[in-house]
Amino acid sequence: IVLTQSPATLSLSPGERATLSCRASQNIRNYLAWYQQKSGQAPRLLIFDASNRAIGIPARFSGSGSGTDFTLTISTLEPDDFAVYYCLGRHNGHQITFGPGTKVGLK
Amino acid sequence: QVQLAQSGAEVRKPGASVKVSCKVSGNSFTSYEINWVRQATGQGLEWMAWMNPKTGNTGFAQAFLGRLTVTRNISTTTVSMELSGLKSDDTAVYYCVGGADLNYWGQGTVVTVSS
Numbered sequence: 001i002v003l004t005q006s007p008a009t010l011s012l013s014p015g016e017r018a019t020l021s022c023r024a025s026q027n028i029r030n031y032l033a034w035y036q037q038k039s040g041q042a043p044r045l046l047i048f049d050a051s052n053r054a055i056g057i058p059a060r061f062s063g064s065g066s067g068t069d070f071t072l073t074i075s076t077l078e079p080d081d082f083a084v085y086y087c088l089g090r091h092n093g094h095q096i097t098f099g100p101g102t103k104v105g106l107k
Numbered sequence: 108q109v110q111l112a113q114s115g116a117e118v119r120k121p122g123a124s125v126k127v128s129c130k131v132s133g134n135s136f137t138s139y140e141i142n143w144v145r146q147a148t149g150q151g152l153e154w155m156a157w158m159n160p161k162t163g164n165t166g167f168a169q170a171f172l173g174r175l176t177v178t179r180n181i182s183t184t185t186v187s188m189e190l191s192g193l194k195s196d197d198t199a200v201y202y203c204v205g206g207a208d209l210n211y212w213g214q215g216t217v218v219t220v221s222s
Contacts (some may be wrong), residue, residue, distance in 0.1 A: 042212035092165040096154040
């Protein structure tokens with residue numbers, strides 16, 4: 001499968017709402033996860049199974065969608081949230097594909 | 108919770124092979140599947156392979172079929188990946204990642220391929 005993320009770059013200010021999209025080329029049901037990566041660090045799991053927050057992830061992060069269209073929403077951006085966000089889709093059992101990423105940057 | 112500790116940085120010439128190990132601790136070795144993911148500088152994440160440490164079953168991304176091997180050592184609770192036929196564009200940070208949702212990330216191993 002191919003995962004497409006949009007936009008590639010999002011320029012926002014702290015306190016604003018961020019809406020990130022991930023589209024799959026075929027139906028992956030709810031097998032979609034979201035990760036945050038900051039420069040020089042390993043990625044961190046935010047959301048699994050499309051809408052479940054991982055342990056320790058703040059409530060301002062939420063995920064939605066199923067099938068081919070998925071959304072990650074950050075309700076109110078904190079300074080710590082400026083990073084690159086990747087979606088991951090699981091298909092054919094254990095095959096995994098990452099999206100190309102969306103960079104959330106400071107306006 | 109599981110902790111993943113990877114082996115150190117490697118430098119190889121084109122055509123050579125590299126083996127990166129991932130020591131699993133903090134929980135039962137067979138509890139979490141292990142994935143391998145790499146990231147070239149300034150680029151995105153690329154999934155390479157997975158292993159079920161309990162059964163030894165593996166799966167590979169199409170791009171790596173035939174030149175990637177993933178093995179385990181139950182006695183040392185270590186999973187290793189070996190990539191052969193190295194090219195300059197294999198230069199990247201290689202991560203081992205535990206959990207079906209790729210919850211737990213190792214610190215990464217820098218592999219540099221250069222003549």
